[in-house]
Amino acid sequence: MSSIRYALLSLLAREPLSGYDIKQHMNNRLGPFWKVGSNQVYPELAKMEKEGLVKLQGVEQHAYRPARKVYEITEAGREALIQWTIEPGELERIRDDFLLKVYNSWLVEPEKMIEQIEEIKRQHEERLAAYLEKVKELTQMLDPSNSKDPIASSISVVEFGIKYERLYIEWCDNLIKKL
Amino acid sequence: MSSIRYALLSLLAREPLSGYDIKQHMNNRLGPFWKVGSNQVYPELAKMEKEGLVKLQGVEQHAYRPARKVYEITEAGREALIQWTIEPGELERIRDDFLLKVYNSWLVEPEKMIEQIEEIKRQHEERLAAYLEKVKELTQMLDPSNSKDPIASSISVVEFGIKYERLYIEWCDNLIKKL
DNA sequence: ACTGACATGTAATTAGTTACATGATTGA
């Protein structure tokens, strides 16, 4: 059930990383998609190491700093990840509190509601801009001669984000028009 | 933080309901948006009753069955709900394991991946059909002379669902084309 | 002098899921 282990493996399948790196990747680059706390990352890495899905590649020691433990994925880890990827899954539900707020919009004065919607819309526009930037960047890194370039997969995910943000913005506009 | 209490209040703001009704409404009508278990509903109702956000409207006893406790929202509950609705909130992230699977698609043989995508697409098409049905139904119930009809708010939410499912299906088609 | 980046981790709390328990009735 818990997909956080697969999130970690997904990153490690691309390059060896430390727990700290993983956290940074998730929270910065993949920000709006996935997020983890250090409390999840470190214990999960330790657990996966015991199970042989990842292994310590090395420990870097930079002067005063705590040891930087870099992990790499093992063959078993790669297989577990592939297995999970092709395993059929349930449809997930849309969890967004703002939808619940809109469900209650009949209770609220229209002006107040419009303010709210404008604010959410603005935030989605921001995210859209970030995604567009990201796609541009990824496209430059893409190797078109390699049909198995992981960058292509990254682009697909970000493209979902772009579509999603556009949808959200359009929907917000419709809501405002209705009120 | 916990929005389940507001989900319950959102339903009770429209009509008095029992815990069982709430669960049914959530899991059937609002299925893909919100879901609750009985373990969440009953304790939360009890807690809200203590806090004066809801009150027992009456207890129905149908022969052999357990007593049916019907709750209604109080003025304080209504105000708490309105307050929450107009309170600014954080943007939520998109949590969908399938996106993570697509992020790993470079690891998998294209045929396998296409199978997966087709299946997910089929499920989203199903959900789209259900939403379209729902909107039709709601539109018939809508009272256009009443600018504060809660049905209008319901329609807005389902319309989001429709847009979302269409986006998902379109994105799946693009993915398949790429592979 | 203070904040933030680096880097690991633990502890405490809250949210959410799955399973269990009861028990008569209706329909397959």
Place this chain on the structure above:
DNA sequence: TCAATCATGTAACTAATTACATGTCAGT
């Protein structure tokens, strides 16, 4: 006879968030 519906609730577990703890250096 077996599963499903109605109706309440508890118990056990897993997942996720927030806060804490340590410690140095670089920049404001």
